[in-house]
Amino acid sequence: MPIHNTEIADSFDRLADLLEVEGANPFRVRAYRNAARTVRGYGKSMAELLAQGEDLSELPDIGKDLAAKIRTFVDTGKLPLLEEVEARTPAALSTLMKVPGLGPKRVKALYEELNIRSVDDLKRAARSGKIRELAGFGKKTEAMIRQRLEHFTGETPRVKLIIAEEIARPLVQYLKQIEGVKEVTVAGSYRRRRDTVGDLDILATATRSSPVMDRFVAYDEVDEIISHGKTRSTVRLHSGLQVDLRVVPQVSYGAALHYFTGSKAHNIAVRTLGVKKKLKINEYGVFKGDKRIAGRTEEEVYRKVGLPWIEPELREQRGELEAARDGNLPALIRQKDIRGDLHCHTKASDGHHSLRQMAQAAAERGYEYLAISDHSRHVTVANGLDSKRLLAQIGAIDRLNEKLDGIKVLKAIELDILSDGTLDLPDSVLKKLDFTVCSVHYKFDLPRKQQTERVLRAMDNRYFNIFAHPTGRLINEREPYDIDLEKIMQAALERGCFLELNAQPDRLDLTDEACKLAKDMGLRVAISTDAHSTSDLDYMRFGIDQARRGWLEPKDVINTQSLKALRKLLDRT
């Protein structure tokens, strides 16, 4: 089994946790965490890079030592240092570190003083009242641990962006109505438009902060007040989502927005640039000595470290600072660049609206074209079309196009890729279409090699155009199937096929990282909503979000092209 990047990253993170408990040099600990982030977020697999003879120490935050450790891990499946550390420090202490309120020092004390080496040990100790007797602990800390353990599952749940929006919207409205409040902005990973968010980070400006805080913690949906300070408070809502509110004066808005938007790694890097220029950057501004020299806007903050403003979606410490320094920031795609949607369904299969209704809805959104791509026959649960029904639909689209003005309906199909790599309908029918959208709906559990070859074989058919939702993941519900995306991308590039970024908020498949990989390889993608109703067409914005996180520009996306140019791109014959 090839080693996945996540396995390497998880091991580095666990190692960092245990070293931290052992009291290792904090900067060494951070080095492991930084490396974990680089590996986790890298589009290509470390195993693949090594096989290609690449020097991993060229990657950011990976030096000679960690490059060697990754090589050992890939070759042997083992990280000897981790095994060494686990021999003297229980591995589960890394889990205990994830209990909110417990960090390395407390975990170390609990382990050394009370021999607590698991979550169950901790629960028992918290109930028995032993924890309060430890130096540095007390009654309140013990009660806090007991309470946090009730909700503790071992991993921090992340909610889908669309759900976070539903939770944030009324809360922002509520905060805006508080007297003295000027701006309310949801920052954090929400503003960076990550596909999921772990919490909501809300920034507000106000003349006086205390009254805002008092109203915030009194919000109807608050389940637990975790902290309640003058300028910062944290609560957990009934939905389980944690919300931080930070209030700053208006002159600090830009600096605070930058700080609260993150990512943490990006912030640290920007602050480090400041240090080199003898500047101190915090959430109140940019300071030269005691004097604030910037902070009202984010632009000011970046300018003081010699950089142009960087779009929030790029702030992941994935090379955006270097690109900004060198004047190479991408001109990210925007919703208005999209000229049409290339994947949607009608009542003919499992959609809710008719051909005409879908076409009208697309026209209302200013599109020049809309492709109808109902399911093919193999997807029986979705009432997939056989050849006869597809031919009938083709006729219906031709007749509709004669009546429509300003928008062109394209004839397509979401064609099932069967497990042996053949396509679900004969070429004699497919050739009557404008193009095909091909996807996997069954046999998700094939081994990586087989799954990859299945799609490669399908791609050999000249009527294969766009590979839809390429990993099949459903966020928080279904893991992606095992497939070599890089190989698929390379094959698509060679054959003139494209990959879809499916904009359904449950899918967002390709991921941001995969989009970046495609871009780096020179492969363009289609951003499509897979709409099953007219209102689903609005999911396009979620696709745009992820495309932007993947550094995509209009030229990297095929449905920013005119109909004429698009037809040319989709013609393989």
Add this chain to the structure above:
DNA sequence: GCCGTTTTCGGCCCGACTGTTTTCAGTCG
């Protein structure tokens, strides 16, 4: 453990809140 238009050694972001403390350590983001 990483990194270098000051450095191959000596740095490594910065502040708020809480609880247990008589001035600060731990945690978090």
